[in-house]
Amino acid sequence: MIPLSWFLILAAGLFSIGLFGVLARRNAVAILLGVELMLNAVNINLVAFWRYGDILLMTGQVFAIIVFAVAAAEVAVGLALVISVYRRRSTVVAEELDLLKW
Amino acid sequence: MTGEQVIFLIVGAVTLIAALMVVTVRDLVHAALWLVATLFGVAIIYTLLNAGFLAVVQVVVYIGAIAILFIFAVMLTRRQAADTGAALNKNWWAGALMAMLAFAGLIFMLQSWSGFQKQAAAIPLGFDAVNQLGSALTSPAGFVLPFEVASVLLLAALVGAVYLAFNKK
Numbered sequence: 001m002i003p004l005s006w007f008l009i010l011a012a013g014l015f016s017i018g019l020f021g022v023l024a025r026r027n028a029v030a031i032l033l034g035v036e037l038m039l040n041a042v043n044i045n046l047v048a049f050w051r052y053g054d055i056l057l058m059t060g061q062v063f064a065i066i067v068f069a070v071a072a073a074e075v076a077v078g079l080a081l082v083i084s085v086y087r088r089r090s091t092v093v094a095e096e097l098d099l100l101k102w
Numbered sequence: 103m104t105g106e107q108v109i110f111l112i113v114g115a116v117t118l119i120a121a122l123m124v125v126t127v128r129d130l131v132h133a134a135l136w137l138v139a140t141l142f143g144v145a146i147i148y149t150l151l152n153a154g155f156l157a158v159v160q161v162v163v164y165i166g167a168i169a170i171l172f173i174f175a176v177m178l179t180r181r182q183a184a185d186t187g188a189a190l191n192k193n194w195w196a197g198a199l200m201a202m203l204a205f206a207g208l209i210f211m212l213q214s215w216s217g218f219q220k221q222a223a224a225i226p227l228g229f230d231a232v233n234q235l236g237s238a239l240t241s242p243a244g245f246v247l248p249f250e251v252a253s254v255l256l257l258a259a260l261v262g263a264v265y266l267a268f269n270k271k
Contacts, residue, residue: 002110002150004220008212010114010147014121014140016205021125023197024190029130029175033137036168037121040144043156051151052222055229058238062245064156065235068163069252073259075168079175080266086179087269095191 007048015041028082028092032075039071110150117143128189130176138169152225155232 014037021034043064050060086092120139127133141164148157190197212218238244 001104001221002107003218004222005212005218006107006110006114007147007151008218009209010117012205012208012212013118014144015208016201017118017121017125019204020197020201023200024194025125026188026191027130029172029179030125030133030189033124033133033172036137036164037124037140040141040164044144044147047148047151047153047156051153052217052220055223055225056234058231058235058244061153061156061231061235062238062248064153065159065239066248066252068159069256072163072168073255075171076259076263077266079171080263082175083178084266092179
């Protein structure tokens with residue numbers, strides 16, 4: 001059998017890779033890709049805690065489904081923002097979008 | 103080492119390598135395709151955790167909808183000069199340092215927890231996870247309120263995305 005620690009270490013690694021993507025990528029779409037990786041790492045943790053805790057309590061799986069819905073909403077609004085920005089400024093590089101920077 | 107452990111190690115390694123490719127590869131279409139590989143790996147991890155329904159939802163929602171949406175967005179926001187620039191910004195080393203610190207901190211915190219090496223309890227006979235999940239999502243004693251709030255959130259996101267991406271000219 002697989003101990004709980006393996007899943008938690010995998011999720012921690014996936015989260016850290018996603019964090020690196022968010023902090024280091026230049027393209028706004030690539031930053032959103034990093035956010036997706038982080039949300040998936042969180043979901044692995046939620047499902048693992050459901051399986052290794054009380055299996056009759058469905059809280060972990062329900063929470064994972066809510067995270068699915070939030071991720072879908074986040075991607076839809078985020079990509080709409082990126083497309084809108086591209087239409088006005090014709091760039092999606094995050095450091096060139098400095099209109100609010102004084 | 104049991105068969106489950108071998109499968110976990112292979113899938114976990116492929117998932118992490120694919121995730122690294124997502125954040126480092128320059129061509130964004132390739133990055134989105136590597137994201138599909140990562141999401142498939144996570145779906146297999148769900149199956150290893152006896153959460154079959156979530157594995158199906160992962161494939162349908164994440165790979166079928168979100169990853170395809172990413173590929174569309176990459177194609178809609180492409181310009182010639184974007185492919186020649188660097189993939190990472192000039193402070194990428196600070197980002198890598200932060201990510202490593204986060205990973206080390208997480209592992210350090212988890213190791214001090216007594217349940218870290220816990221083994222999974224056997225699934226009770228006749229336990230139907232999909233049935234349980236369905237009744238938990240729809241019973242007033244369960245999670246019917248968060249479930250309905252999530253549907254309102256999706257509607258708001260739908261309207262917001264259409265408004266933001268709508269071309270007013």
